[in-house]
Amino acid sequence: MFGSWAAHAEDQRGSVTNLPLPRYVSMKAAEGNVRRGPSLSHRIDWVFKRRGMPLQVTAEYGNWRKVQDRDGAGGWVHYALLSGVRTVLIESDMLPVYARPDSNSPANAHFETGVVARLGTCSLDWCRITAGGYRGWTLKSNLWGVDPAEIRE
Secondary structure (H helix, E strand, O other): OOOOOOOOHHHOEOOOOOOEOOEEEEEOOOOEEEEOOOOOOOOEEEEEOOOOOEEEEEEEEOOEEEEEOOOOOEEEEEHHHEEOOOEEEEOOOOEEEEOOOOOOOOEEEEEOOOOEEEEEEEOOOEEEEEEOOEEEEEEHHHEEOOOOOOOEO
8 A cells, every 4th residue: 555565675665755765864844743644634643843853764655754763653744844864863871972983082072862963974883973063973873863884975
């Protein structure tokens, strides 16, 4: 009903956008209704209330995207509420963000758990992130919203 599913996740493509599934996006709107199904007639289960929050798109149907957050909570959201701008959630408290992708380099800042940061370049192990006017590098394993094998230039 919502498109065919390929045997392997890396082979899956959205039936509407032809973009990879799953993939990460962020909330463009300050709040967005999360519905039980892909239409306005479906019940609103809850409301996402955090602009920039990273979400994972797992399915597409017309103008609707099935998304889930870090905790696996989700449902169907209208595509106009989503952005392709990549963000991540900090998963470690007082996470050091380094000047270079090297834990021996000086720390530019420390981020608390739950901070939403903009995602920049990523190597196999490190990502450059920006939040609150601070930027730097941290280990990818401390972030939610980027795949472990994902490389970004």
